[in-house]
Amino acid sequence: MxxxxxxxxxxxxxxxxxxxxxxxxxxxxxxxxxxxxxxxxxxxxxxxxxxxxxxxxxxxxxxxxxxxxxxxxxxxxxxxxxxxxxxxxxxxxxxxxxxxxxxxxxxxxxxxxxxxxxxxxxxxxxxxxxxxxxxxxxxxxxxxxxxxxxxxxxxxxxxxxxxxxxxxxxxxxxxxxxxxxxxxxxxxxxxxxxxxATRMIDSTPRGQEFARQHGKPPSEMAAGTEGDPANxxxxxxxxxxxxxxxxxxxxxxxxxxxxxxYSSWEIAAILGADRRWTPQELAELFPTYIDPLLEDVPTVEVPGQERPLRGTAALQHDPAAWEEFAPGIQQWVREGYYAAKAAARS
Ligand SMILES: NC(=O)c1ccc[n+]([C@@H]2O[C@H](COP(=O)([O-])OP(=O)(O)OC[C@H]3O[C@@H](n4cnc5c(N)ncnc54)[C@H](O)[C@@H]3O)[C@@H](O)[C@H]2O)c1
The missing domain is CATH 3.40.50.720 (NAD(P)-binding Rossmann-like Domain)
Incomplete structure (x- = not known):
């Protein structure tokens, strides 16, 4: 069936x-x-x-x-x-x-x-x-x-x-x-x-660059590759x-x-008070308590890639964070989620 x-x-x-x-x-x-x-x-x-x-x-x-x-x-x-x-x-x-x-x-x-x-x-x-x-x-x-x-x-x-x-x-x-x-x-x-790799991708600057290099747009070369929409x-x-x-x-x-x-929407940090904030207080506190968190996003340089990877993409690039659990199949779980993964497996 x-x-x-x-x-x-x-x-x-x-x-x-x-x-x-x-x-x-x-x-x-x-x-x-x-x-x-x-x-x-x-x-x-x-x-x-x-x-x-x-x-x-x-x-x-x-x-x-x-x-x-x-x-x-x-x-x-x-x-x-x-x-x-x-x-x-x-x-x-x-x-x-x-x-x-x-x-x-x-x-x-x-x-x-x-x-x-x-x-x-x-x-x-x-x-x-x-x-x-x-x-x-x-x-x-x-x-x-x-x-x-x-x-x-x-x-x-x-x-x-x-x-x-x-x-x-x-x-x-x-x-x-x-x-x-x-x-x-x-x-x-x-x-x-x-x-x-569909016609939507063909229309992007990257798609057009690909077409210049290969003589065909990405969508026409997608069948059987990782870019195949069937995936x-x-x-x-x-x-x-x-x-x-x-x-x-x-x-x-x-x-x-x-x-x-995706982890959907998560609160990354909280500033709490028992009364209304003033804008001046926020201007004083942000540089110490919030601004450093905005910067807390790892960046990874990948050879051959023009832009450094940031955020989740950078974390995923770390080979140590991947675990192979069947031939050809790996899992990556964001740090902090490992406890949940271990509990789920046991
Ligand atoms: N291709 C990608 O990498 C990619 C990335 C992110 C999101 N998406 C989303 O995935 C979906 C499919 O994208 P795709 O790349 O296969 O695009 P596509 O252009 O190949 O296919 C979209 C289809 O929608 C039809 N369509 C457009 N307006 C319509 C309407 N008003 N009523 C009925 N049909 C209509 C078009 O005729 C077309 O056949 C889209 O929602 C797109 O935004 C695609």
Missing amino acids: NTLDGKVALVTGAGRGIGRAVAELLAAESAAVVVNDLGTALSGEGADVSVAQQVVDAIRAAGGRAVANTESVADYAAAGRMVEQALDEFGRLDIVVNVAGILRDRMIFNMTEEEWDAVIAVHLNGTFNTSRHACALFRERKTGGRIINFSSVSAWGSPGQPNYGAAKYGILGFTAVLANSMSRYGVTANAILPYA VAPMVAYLASDAAAGINGRFFGVRGYTIQL
């Missing part, structure tokens, strides 16, 4: 890149899939109905069950019709994977209102739109459910992506709200911060399965063959 036997999934942005790989793997794991894709350019302009249909044809040719939906996730009513389509075609809905996305990169001082709105509409509103309709159904039918949202490390502050970074941070907050509000109905919500799909299929019922409100980096658990 495959892991998603009897389940029905809606995957948005499933016509290309990561979404396509997710739709194909869910179908291979026996889920019936509504393959949503508007078939737009990376900027969100234009539409092409053949993009979703090609994925449906591929899934059916491989013996799976799928139907195409070519509407926009940015349209609230259209998102309702995606959920309806799952019910009409397959009789139920269990899994929603929000992958659809566009880019309109610009520095904050050059960004137009339209560029801001378009990106927020697809990523943040789109994730709300499908989730809103699906959650009403999950609550009414008491069948439980899974929501898997796509965020990005751009949320941590990519300089040329004010719209995209804000939407992707918003998706993390929204995922946490879903996790807390829907768990009583047996629904889990988790977010993935992926990396895969992101197994984590989605796992989170969508009954086996992951206990995983809720978590954020996972999924980059090639590496799966990262």
Whole structure:
């Protein structure tokens, strides 16, 4: 029996890149899939109905069950019709994977209102739109459910992506709200911060540099390598399965063959008082009690890499912090989390 036997999934942005790989793997794991894709350019302009249909044809040719939906996730009513389509075609809905996305990169001082709105509409509103309709159904039918949202490390502050970074941070907050509000109905919500060599990566300065060096964009050379979007799909299929019922409100980096658990939001330090602070007191105390903590981020120089690694990336680089627990499989756990790991293993 495959892991998603009897389940029905809606995957948005499933016509290309990561979404396509997710739709194909869910179908291979026996889920019936509504393959949503508007078939737009990376900027969100234009539409092409053949993009979703090609994925449906591929899934059916491989013996799976799928139907195409070519509407926009940015349209609230259209998102309702995606959920309806799952019910009409397959009789139920269990899994929603929000992958659809566009880019309109610009520095904050050059960004137009339209560029801001378009990106927020697809990523943040789109994730709300499908989730809103699906959650009403999950609550009414008491069948439980899974929501898997796509965020990005751009949320941590990519300089040329004010719209995209804000939407992707918003998706993390929204995922946490879903996790807390829907768990009583047996629904889990988790977010993935992926990396895969798709057309989205082709558009970045690094992608364009790669194309200059290799004569082809990264997406055209990704198949079978660590950058293959298919490498992101197994984590989605796992989170969508009954086996992951206990995983809720978590954020996972999924980059090639590496799966990262983010520690979500942690308070790093506290200044407490039994009365209101004055700004002058804060100005006096910060240099001693807070500023040194801001600097407490190791930096590692890696040969061949232009920029030194900071923060978690630097810690992960330390070979001593890695433990091999099966051939070819290693684990890294941040210092301070080792006690929890040791307890879990014993
Ligand atoms: N590729 C990466 O490394 C990377 C990194 C971080 C985050 N992400 C996120 O992962 C997701 C997938 O990215 P990708 O690289 O596969 O991109 P992609 O451009 O290859 O695929 C995105 C798909 O979404 C569709 N789409 C766009 N607007 C839509 C709308 N309004 N309604 C329905 N479909 C729509 C597009 O037609 C396209 O087929 C996105 O949310 C992206 O922001 C990707």
